[in-house]
Amino acid sequence: MPLEQNPEQNHGESSPGVRPADRIQKLFIRPFFLTLTMGLPFCIFKGLFGLAAIQAGTPSNPILADFGWLVVAWAATDFAMNAMRAACDLLHIPTQLEYCTLAELGRLVHRPMIFLAVDTLISFSTICLMLWSGWIMQLTQPEAYLWYTATTLNLISISFVSLYNEAKRAA
Numbered sequence: 001m002p003l004e005q006n007p008e009q010n011h012g013e014s015s016p017g018v019r020p021a022d023r024i025q026k027l028f029i030r031p032f033f034l035t036l037t038m039g040l041p042f043c044i045f046k047g048l049f050g051l052a053a054i055q056a057g058t059p060s061n062p063i064l065a066d067f068g069w070l071v072v073a074w075a076a077t078d079f080a081m082n083a084m085r086a087a088c089d090l091l092h093i094p095t096q097l098e099y100c101t102l103a104e105l106g107r108l109v110h111r112p113m114i115f116l117a118v119d120t121l122i123s124f125s126t127i128c129l130m131l132w133s134g135w136i137m138q139l140t141q142p143e144a145y146l147w148y149t150a151t152t153l154n155l156i157s158i159s160f161v162s163l164y165n166e167a168k169r170a171a
Helices: 020-028 031-057 062-090 101-108 112-133 141-170
Strands: none
Touching: 020 031, 020 141, 031 062, 031 112, 031 141, 062 101, 101 112
């Protein structure tokens, strides 16, 4: 999603030189918005993928089930990090916490955004694996509704941001 500002810059506070018309753009870079529309949906995708791996691996393939439990733990950790980041944003509390464990690891080598991009690639890959493996058919009704909610939040927000950016360029 092409943004004109780095989401790490201002946590939604006013910036000098930002026109009132850019309030929507400022919303798009707030950690709360990014968490709600990308971070939490990606956690849901990873968590449901992990649960599907557990179901597929139990009891016939315990290695697959163990892998699934690792993915569920990873998704839960990322979910907690995103929730903390969003809460800090809403409460106007500065935080250096990244959106996910991979980005936090990337901070160690001073490249959190590259690691965040890798996490995004992994998240989209889990979506593809769920679809192509057929595991998506195994979701329970509540799990399916979680999947639908995550998909809706993610895709509609990306489309809305793109539409806004194009409309802004055309004006």
